Amino acid sequence: MTLTDTRGTMSGLDFFRKMLTGELPPPPMLALLGIRLVEVEHGRVVFAARVEERFYNGTGVAHGGFAATLLDTALGCAINSTTPAGTRFTTLELKVNLTRALTVDVGDVRCEGQVLHVGHRTGVSEARIVDARGKLYAHATTTCIAIESSRSAEGSRGPEGSRGSAFPTG
Amino acid sequence: MTLTDTRGTMSGLDFFRKMLTGELPPPPMLALLGIRLVEVEHGRVVFAARVEERFYNGTGVAHGGFAATLLDTALGCAINSTTPAGTRFTTLELKVNLTRALTVDVGDVRCEGQVLHVGHRTGVSEARIVDARGKLYAHATTTCIAIESSRSAEGSRGPEGSRGSAFPTG
Amino acid sequence: MTLTDTRGTMSGLDFFRKMLTGELPPPPMLALLGIRLVEVEHGRVVFAARVEERFYNGTGVAHGGFAATLLDTALGCAINSTTPAGTRFTTLELKVNLTRALTVDVGDVRCEGQVLHVGHRTGVSEARIVDARGKLYAHATTTCIAIESSRSAEGSRGPEGSRGSAFPTG
Amino acid sequence: MTLTDTRGTMSGLDFFRKMLTGELPPPPMLALLGIRLVEVEHGRVVFAARVEERFYNGTGVAHGGFAATLLDTALGCAINSTTPAGTRFTTLELKVNLTRALTVDVGDVRCEGQVLHVGHRTGVSEARIVDARGKLYAHATTTCIAIESSRSAEGSRGPEGSRGSAFPTG
Numbered sequence: 001m002t003l004t005d006t007r008g009t010m011s012g013l014d015f016f017r018k019m020l021t022g023e024l025p026p027p028p029m030l031a032l033l034g035i036r037l038v039e040v041e042h043g044r045v046v047f048a049a050r051v052e053e054r055f056y057n058g059t060g061v062a063h064g065g066f067a068a069t070l071l072d073t074a075l076g077c078a079i080n081s082t083t084p085a086g087t088r089f090t091t092l093e094l095k096v097n098l099t100r101a102l103t104v105d106v107g108d109v110r111c112e113g114q115v116l117h118v119g120h121r122t123g124v125s126e127a128r129i130v131d132a133r134g135k136l137y138a139h140a141t142t143t144c145i146a147i148e149s150s151r152s153a154e155g156s157r158g159p160e161g162s163r164g165s166a167f168p169t170g
Numbered sequence: 171m172t173l174t175d176t177r178g179t180m181s182g183l184d185f186f187r188k189m190l191t192g193e194l195p196p197p198p199m200l201a202l203l204g205i206r207l208v209e210v211e212h213g214r215v216v217f218a219a220r221v222e223e224r225f226y227n228g229t230g231v232a233h234g235g236f237a238a239t240l241l242d243t244a245l246g247c248a249i250n251s252t253t254p255a256g257t258r259f260t261t262l263e264l265k266v267n268l269t270r271a272l273t274v275d276v277g278d279v280r281c282e283g284q285v286l287h288v289g290h291r292t293g294v295s296e297a298r299i300v301d302a303r304g305k306l307y308a309h310a311t312t313t314c315i316a317i318e319s320s321r322s323a324e325g326s327r328g329p330e331g332s333r334g335s336a337f338p339t340g
Numbered sequence: 341m342t343l344t345d346t347r348g349t350m351s352g353l354d355f356f357r358k359m360l361t362g363e364l365p366p367p368p369m370l371a372l373l374g375i376r377l378v379e380v381e382h383g384r385v386v387f388a389a390r391v392e393e394r395f396y397n398g399t400g401v402a403h404g405g406f407a408a409t410l411l412d413t414a415l416g417c418a419i420n421s422t423t424p425a426g427t428r429f430t431t432l433e434l435k436v437n438l439t440r441a442l443t444v445d446v447g448d449v450r451c452e453g454q455v456l457h458v459g460h461r462t463g464v465s466e467a468r469i470v471d472a473r474g475k476l477y478a479h480a481t482t483t484c485i486a487i488e489s490s491r492s493a494e495g496s497r498g499p500e501g502s503r504g505s506a507f508p509t510g
Numbered sequence: 511m512t513l514t515d516t517r518g519t520m521s522g523l524d525f526f527r528k529m530l531t532g533e534l535p536p537p538p539m540l541a542l543l544g545i546r547l548v549e550v551e552h553g554r555v556v557f558a559a560r561v562e563e564r565f566y567n568g569t570g571v572a573h574g575g576f577a578a579t580l581l582d583t584a585l586g587c588a589i590n591s592t593t594p595a596g597t598r599f600t601t602l603e604l605k606v607n608l609t610r611a612l613t614v615d616v617g618d619v620r621c622e623g624q625v626l627h628v629g630h631r632t633g634v635s636e637a638r639i640v641d642a643r644g645k646l647y648a649h650a651t652t653t654c655i656a657i658e659s660s661r662s663a664e665g666s667r668g669p670e671g672s673r674g675s676a677f678p679t680g
Binding site: 342343344347355359367368369370372373393394395396397398399400402403404405406408409410412413416428430431432433434435436437438441499 | 512513514517525529537538539540542543563564565566567568569570572573574575576578579580582583586598600601602603604605606607608609610611
């Protein structure tokens with residue numbers, strides 16, 4: 001059973017709790033970038049990460065994509081922590097504000113995601129990256145849309161599915 | 171001489187041309203995610219990448235951070251391809267719209283970044299990820315702010331520098 | 341029959357064509373700000389407006405809300421110009437980049453909206469404000485979500501409907 | 511002395527306090543849309559407004575531009591409430607999430623803006639629109655850039671100034 005299949009059998013909160021205890025492995029991209037889930041409750045999650053030189057762009061600081069990946073993770077999981085088994089949300093859009101450069105000198109950072117709104121069809125959340133002293137490095141908001149987990153094998157894994165015919169209106 | 175130091179000695183276009191020919195190495199984050207510069211001209215760049223399972227999130231598709239990293243790369247480089255030696259732009263904000271799921275079935279994608287506006291202090295650009303047939307997977311826009319490359323060693327590597335005193339107004 | 345009811349009986353393109361010829365009146369907010377539809381085709385619309393001092397903020401330029409209203413109009417109508425009778429899209433999010441100040445000296449501006457993606461559930465478009473010489477003043481992108489027009493009387497006029505009961509956790 | 515000139519002679523907080531007491535008039539766009547400043551402190555402002563049918567779009571709800579104008583007002587003023595005389599911030603970009611439809615049934619709404627980051631060159635803030643019961647209708651974030659008020663007469667009223675010559679490539 002894949003991680004995706006497992007997700008379909010339990011609520012978002014149960015899924016993330018199993019990830020927190022290590023009973024479920026982290027998704028590949030999080031493993032690649034060293035992003036670790038450290039707290040989860042209904043509507044709120046915290047991830048930890050560490051700035052490393054392998055995440056740098058060509059100007060001696062972490063690539064904006066590092067912050068974006070960390071923020072997108074927290075934004076989406078905050079919303080998905082509110083869902084019952086069989087429902088999950090996928091990201092429609094993401095907006096990131098970068099307020100300070102992330103360098104290896106910053107070291108460990110936390111990224112907290114918090115739900116702003118969850119309805120039947122859409123969810124909105126915000127997230128921020130802070131260092132050990134609480135200094136803000138980045139802030140982001142997202143819009144997610146609800147999809148049925150059970151249909152994931154049918155090509156409906158994106159906002160519209162990868163097949164045009166996969167989505168009815170609503 | 172680091173990649174960052176090298177950047178300070180030449181125009182953005184010269185820098186990216188040397189990266190295109192392999193005379194300069196790709197930045198660490200691009201190497202990590204397999205993102206390759208394939209075209210560059212004044213105000214426009216194209217990067218290529220390939221969706222792999224190691225970029226997946228927990229739902230069987232590429233993490234939104236993969237698209238965000240690819241888009242952020244193209245957005246920033248499009249603006250920086252217009253700069254003289256000694257000047258470069260850093261990202262203030264990034265907004266990404268995801269229109270289709272990126273999976274290994276999609277395979278190779280291209281990401282084209284194009285300048286919308288470059289002034290003395292700020293730059294705005296747009297970028298899109300398309301597959302071999304031109305189908306749109308994601309679109310993004312960014313705002314960048316000009317900083318002086320020569321001051322990068324002084325802690326001014328982010329929007330405000332990592333030291334509060336590093337930036338005069340303007 | 342209200343403007344909203346009328347919209348439910350015809351395609352988006354037919355609706356906007358009747359607005360273009362004056363057979364249908366402009367929506368109240370457009371009348372208030374002097375925003376006029378001047379071109380419409382499948383997936384693309386153009387609106388015209390004129391910067392006036394009554395749109396100014398406290399710093400001697402047009403309020404950002406003037407550009408935002410003009411852009412939001414073009415973004416949404418570009419997507420809705422592609423819809424059949426009985427379906428329309430409502431805005432989930434809007435991101436605006438302001439590149440130059442809009443003042444009365446600028447005078448007449450055009451705002452062109454263009455579809456980037458329209459699926460069964462969501463639409464993404466971009467729009468830009470330019471002056472008579474084509475100079476860019478603002479750029480924006482949006483995500484819209486499909487709703488059934490016929491349900492508008494039932495309180496589903498927003499992303500989730502305007503009734504409290506539609507929202508379990510919001 | 512214009513409102514803009516007055517702003518140059520005092521801190522942002524003093525300016526908004528005079529607007530709060532009615533000693534200074536509201537900017538034209540706020541008067542037009544009935545947006546009223548009701549609270550201000552360092553880094554935080556609250557505006558009040560009322561949904562009216564003259565703000566409607568063609569689908570029986572307030573135009574997204576109404577929320578965008580209200581949010582942009584709160585976002586910018588929150589940042590400007592932190593500035594000394596002679597300095598102010600202008601908006602580079604604005605992102606709005608709409609979570610519920612605004613109709614005349616909603617009536618009075620409040621929009622609170624709060625600073626997330628203010629540096630020497632840039633400011634980031636967030637704002638939200640809520641009804642009397644605290645229900646969220648919209649959320650937004652912005653990036654602003656510092657400009658010198660004294661230069662406002664010289665054409666520097668936008669991100670780069672409003673004169674063509676200020677832009678090498680734009």
